[in-house]
Amino acid sequence: ATPTALLVGTGRGAQLGIVIRGPQILESTRRIDTVLLDKTGTVTTGKMRLVETVCAEGTSREELLTLAGALEHSSEHPIATAVTTAAREVTADLPPTTDFKASAGFGVVGTIADREIMVGRPGWVGERMTVPEDLRRRLTEIEGSGHTPVGVGWDGELRGLLLVADEAKPTSRRAIDEMRSLGLNPILLTGDSKGAARRIADEMGITEVEAEVLPQDKAAVVRRLQAAGRNVAMVGDGINDAAALAQADLGIAIGGGTDAAIEASDITLVRGDLRDAADAVRLSRRTLATIK
Ligand code: ADP
Numbered sequence: 001a002t003p004t005a006l007l008v009g010t011g012r013g014a015q016l017g018i019v020i021r022g023p024q025i026l027e028s029t030r031r032i033d034t035v036l037l038d039k040t041g042t043v044t045t046g047k048m049r050l051v052e053t054v055c056a057e058g059t060s061r062e063e064l065l066t067l068a069g070a071l072e073h074s075s076e077h078p079i080a081t082a083v084t085t086a087a088r089e090v091t092a093d094l095p096p097t098t099d100f101k102a103s104a105g106f107g108v109v110g111t112i113a114d115r116e117i118m119v120g121r122p123g124w125v126g127e128r129m130t131v132p133e134d135l136r137r138r139l140t141e142i143e144g145s146g147h148t149p150v151g152v153g154w155d156g157e158l159r160g161l162l163l164v165a166d167e168a169k170p171t172s173r174r175a176i177d178e179m180r181s182l183g184l185n186p187i188l189l190t191g192d193s194k195g196a197a198r199r200i201a202d203e204m205g206i207t208e209v210e211a212e213v214l215p216q217d218k219a220a221v222v223r224r225l226q227a228a229g230r231n232v233a234m235v236g237d238g239i240n241d242a243a244a245l246a247q248a249d250l251g252i253a254i255g256g257g258t259d260a261a262i263e264a265s266d267i268t269l270v271r272g273d274l275r276d277a278a279d280a281v282r283l284s285r286r287t288l289a290t291i292k
Pocket residue numbers: 039040072075076077079080103104105106107108119120121122148149150189190191192193213214215238240
């Protein structure tokens with residue numbers, strides 16, 4: 001391949017906000033047949049909001065939100081922001097937390113006024129605390145709702161569920177349609193619940209979904225697809241995507257992404273628009289076609 005044409009290709013990319021690490025990346029971009037898409041912050045805006053609260057018998061909504069918000073105040077997860085924002089609407093001051101600990105992919109724990117509080121995946125909270133029968137029933141119903149259930153427990157018992165949701169970015173559906181018309185196979189990859197992943201996938205017309213994948217297991221999903229002979233691009237924005245971005249045949253960090261995601265990637269999309277991922281593939285094909 002002539003180096004000049006490749007440089008023109010990467011230069012054209014840069015003008016479009018598609019920053020390509022080096023001219024040789026265009027070749028790996030052209031070969032991609034599968035695109036793994038992180039959900040939160042990549043396909044969706046990454047801004048979550050509280051949709052509903054479900055309290056166990058004997059627990060008030062105010063108490064549930066105050067304690068959950070006080071604990072989540074120390075976390076930067078999109079769920080934490082949604083919970084803290086909702087808590088501030090029911091109380092002026094959130095009590096202080098000690099012994100705060102975050103478990104990536106699961107949730108957070110801490111002590112508030114001598115009580116051990118947990119906020120996170122209901123299954124994770126349920127392994128350490130008892131789950132009242134009414135909440136257990138609700139959890140089954142919630143799966144179909146497409147919302148993410150967040151469990152809140154203290155004093156050894158699950159006390160309620162906070163249902164949160166995020167929305168697709170306005171251009172995501174079009175971007176994924178474009179990927180398909182380029183012959184690429186989109187797959188949604190997320191640590192979020194199966195129900196929430198399914199809802200976004202349906203909206204996007206995506207049939208393949210990998211949900212409830214722990215941060216450390218995202219790279220293993222990439223390896224499994226590669227072992228099946230696929231040429232895999234991964235698009236992501238978070239620290240928890242970094243290993244998968246590095247493992248992929250092509251790592252694409254999307255705008256607003258963390259430094260860890262950008263460093264692990266071959267291409268950075270400066271504007272947070274997923275359509276630029278389809279444009280990168282188109283650009284690589286055109287550039288290399290000119291050379292041949
Ligand atoms: P994603 O792939 O969507 O970025 P994560 O791996 O960050 O997902 O989180 C996976 C799941 O772990 C969340 O859907 C949530 O149930 C739980 N979780 C993680 N961090 C928190 C937190 N700070 N508060 C509540 N739940 C959390």
